[in-house]
């Protein structure tokens with residue numbers, strides 16, 4: 282009898298449960314239940330595949346029969362798969378009163394759901410909304426070793442709650458956790474260890490350092506497919522581009538005209554990419570599809586080429602071989618230039634252990650590392666850098682403040698750099714989100730309540746006074762969903778590149794990237810009204826999942842902004858199509874929202890601009906097409922190998938820039954150092970006011986104090 286549902290188990294469920302009962306963690310469950318009941322914080326360390334994620338939450342459902350439990354996951358795919366597996370083992374459906382699932386854009390819970398699998402980001406949003414985490418009684422943080430910024434903020438919140446919420450139970454789980462760090466952090470925490478895993482994993486290193494890491498990776502994939510017995514192959518690479526490149530080369534080597542051995546000689550292959558920007562259905566296809574069957578020699582092989590999306594928590598049934606490139610992409614914020622840079626780095630040993638742990642889950646496995654044994658131990662850092670140490674702390678500080686805590690005194694498990702927090706405070710103050718005392722303002726609360734970045738949220742709020750909220754919501758939504766404008770499917774050859782060039786030119790708006798994205802999104806919405814989204818997306822090689830995400834984000838934003846208007850805190854207005862100032866108003870609203878991210882062309886330069894804040898030299902992205910006469914732009918910066926690039930840039934004439942936020946720009950020219958930016962601002966203000974240039978500084982009102990909303 283199922284004690285959770287009070288019904289007999291189905292036959293399928295019985296088989297799954299019988300297998301689960303043999304997992305290493307099963308023996309330890311009675312003791313774990315007792316430890317968790319008797320202590321506030323329990324740290325559970327057990328090898329990958331030992332059964333922590335799938336077994337412990339079920340045991341706690343029995344141990345705390347009337348309480349709510351949440352289980353965090355760091356990625357949506359893992360959350361979906363873990364919820365599916367838990368529901369399967371409990372013989373229920375996801376979305377009922379027993380097992381729920383929550384992540385951005387998905388809420389499959391009922392008011393009575395007992396166990397919710399939730400992404401760390403969504404749990405943080407919930408904590409913000411509730412001001413704390415009072416509703417669940419047991420919070421299980423899975424894969425805490427990853428130190429995502431969201432997980433670390435939840436840990437800080439939990440640490441501060443342990444003092445006031447007596448009956449809150451916290452469980453921290455991982456295979457590769459730094460137990461000392463966590464034990465010191467949660468005073469009195471009890472550490473429980475479970476040894477053993479489902480099946481063994483043999484680790485294989487390269488015999489000598491490779492001449493080319495990419496060629497070595499291809500060689501190993503092909504070698505494993507041709508000569509190794511066993512099941513499917515899971516390859517880890519650092520990013521989407523790398524995954525597509527590997528897929529192209531493996532396909533050419535095994536199935537192309539120059540393939541050494543083909544099809545039935547070696548067993549057919551089916552090869553799938555797996556990364557977070559891929560639509561959920563495509564991710565599920567990669568995970569669930571079964572290896573193809575060859576005509577003469579039976580089973581072929583499935584190869585999944587994944588980013589770190591498949592690194593933790595999930596079980597990919599059939600995978601016996603992991604091939605790990607040893608690389609990761611890490612987005613690092615530089616508070617001085619206020620710029621993100623994507624670095625391709627060696628992964629940590631932690632990451633390598635997690636990746637290897639994806640083999641040996643449903644059968645014995647092998648994990649190949651693209652380094653020699655010595656290289657692996659000497660080159661790879663032991664642990665990954667915590668997310669909080671490489672993020673910009675702008676949204677994070679706002680989240681902490683919204684939870685009623687202080688970003689300076691917050692009990693971080695790993696502290697961010699002071700300079701980063703100070704820069705974030707400066708930016709939040711400029712956006713009017715905090716006052717000079719560092720306290721959250723009314724407008725800060727509104728910014729924090731919108732499901733987008735603080736800059737975009739600020740722009741949305743400002744759009745009310747430009748009468749273009751509806752249009753700005755569309756632009757912000759597509760920017761958020763596309764992580765800064767990645768709307769097209771990556772071309773894989775010259776022909777596709779050319780075709781994409783033509784498509785881009787078709788949607789191009791002369792003002793720049795924001796309105797180009799707006800054109801694309803509006804055309805998609807029209808296609809959606811005509812029931813032609815599939816054709817539209819295919820013809821224009823657009824990423825459908827991004828456009829659907831944009832719809833999702835927009836609906837949520839529309840709901841919030843309508844409520845705001847109804848409560849008389851704002852106005853929801855849409856520009857009429859025949860408004861003669863249609864684009865001027867949109868561009869002005871965007872310029873007002875991005876006033877801290879403006880750059881001016883360096884005199885006589887074709888490609889170089891200088892940022893107003895910080896005086897950083899930057900170039901236009903090669904996608905951005907602006908006329909040579911565009912002097913001023915607002916943008917988002919990204920560091921690349923060849924320097925700092927403006928990822929999304931839109932041109933604005935200086936008069937419009939000043940009109941969009943006069944208080945700021947009139948203040949700004951007092952403080953700017955001598956140079957072309959100050960000269961141009963003074964000249965424009967003189968033209969606009971009729972004052973002689975020499976009088977602009979003295980005749981205009983003295984700078985206003987920073988706003989204290």
Ligand SMILES: Nc1ncnc2c1ncn2[C@@H]1O[C@H](COP(=O)(O)OP(=O)(O)OP(=O)(O)O)[C@@H](O)[C@H]1O
Pocket residue numbers: 304327328329330331332333334335336366455456479593594595596598638641642643
């Ligand atoms: N969807 C699934 N299909 C088949 N077997 C599964 C599935 N999910 C889990 N299992 C089995 O249960 C075992 C334990 O999985 P579980 O995720 O609970 O381990 P874990 O200790 O949390 O691992 P990790 O530290 O890697 O997250 C797996 O090794 C596998 O044998």
